[in-house]
Amino acid sequence: MTSTVTEIASDIYRISTYASDFGIQFNQFLIKDDEPFLMHTGFRKMFGATREAVATVLDPTRLRWIGFSHFESDECGALNEWLAAAPRAQAVCSFVGATVSVDDFAVRPARALADNEVFQTGRHRLRFLATPHVPHCWDAGLFFEETGRTLLCSDLFFQPGDPPALDTADIVGPARNAIVGGQSGPLAKDMPYTPYTDATLERLADLGPRTLATMHGASFSGDGSAALRALALVVREILGVPRS
Ligand SMILES: [Fe+2]
Numbered sequence: 750m751t752s753t754v755t756e757i758a759s760d761i762y763r764i765s766t767y768a769s770d771f772g773i774q775f776n777q778f779l780i781k782d783d784e785p786f787l788m789h790t791g792f793r794k795m796f797g798a799t800r801e802a803v804a805t806v807l808d809p810t811r812l813r814w815i816g817f818s819h820f821e822s823d824e825c826g827a828l829n830e831w832l833a834a835a836p837r838a839q840a841v842c843s844f845v846g847a848t849v850s851v852d853d854f855a856v857r858p859a860r861a862l863a864d865n866e867v868f869q870t871g872r873h874r875l876r877f878l879a880t881p882h883v884p885h886c887w888d889a890g891l892f893f894e895e896t897g898r899t900l901l902c903s904d905l906f907f908q909p910g911d912p913p914a915l916d917t918a919d920i921v922g923p924a925r926n927a928i929v930g931g932q933s934g935p936l937a938k939d940m941p942y943t944p945y946t947d948a949t950l951e952r953l954a955d956l957g958p959r960t961l962a963t964m965h966g967a968s969f970s971g972d973g974s975a976a977l978r979a980l981a982l983v984v985r986e987i988l989g990v991p992r993s
Pocket residue numbers: 819821885904
């Protein structure tokens with residue numbers, strides 16, 4: 750298993766591993782800074798490939814923060830391997846995530862973040878947004894890198910296959926096709942539409958992201974607000990939610 754590394758925004762490195770058994774990419778994002786930050790660990794079986802990829806950018810033992818959206822193995826399965834490899838590393842996730850899952854699973858306690866909490870990694874400032882059930886799971890949250898306006902958006906804009914690192918044209922179309930195509934598969938119904946979904950996606954759009962760092966598929970450089978609002982309409986349409 751090998752990974753490719755691409756700088757998709759200033760100091761933000763996309764580490765992409767294509768898994769042919771799933772037919773999708775698993776992408777981690779490394780922020781190179783005084784206190785390096787890794788968004789998602791990938792599965793435990795991907796740890797070696799991810800560590801090698803991180804080592805092309807910085808010393809993996811320097812890793813300080815390990816963020817992820819929600820407690821699933823592709824998001825944080827290799828957390829304990831990273832905590833062992835990097836002595837100063839600590840998980841950062843939602844209060845719900847830390848309380849319900851991570852502090853029992855992990856060998857060291859997580860830093861539980863409140864909604865809208867901001868922390869600095871050096872030159873870069875990260876804002877945590879609690880986003881329950883977006884993209885899915887009660888504990889879900891997302892990180893917004895405010896310095897360069899990159900939204901680390903986890904499973905939002907999921908696209909299958911092995912696309913290029915960065916799309917500057919359209920990721921809503923491929924994401925829409927993926928949602929439609931996935932409706933009849935064994936992994937259908939991954940994103941619920943709850944009473945909070947609209948407001949959550951609108952709040953993300955209001956951040957004005959210039960880059961959307963996507964966990965599965967191409968990242969997007971362009972008008973992230975428009976893409977998020979378009980995604981909200983797509984999800985409503987496909988799930989049959991009436992327009993308000
Ligand atoms: Fe997920």
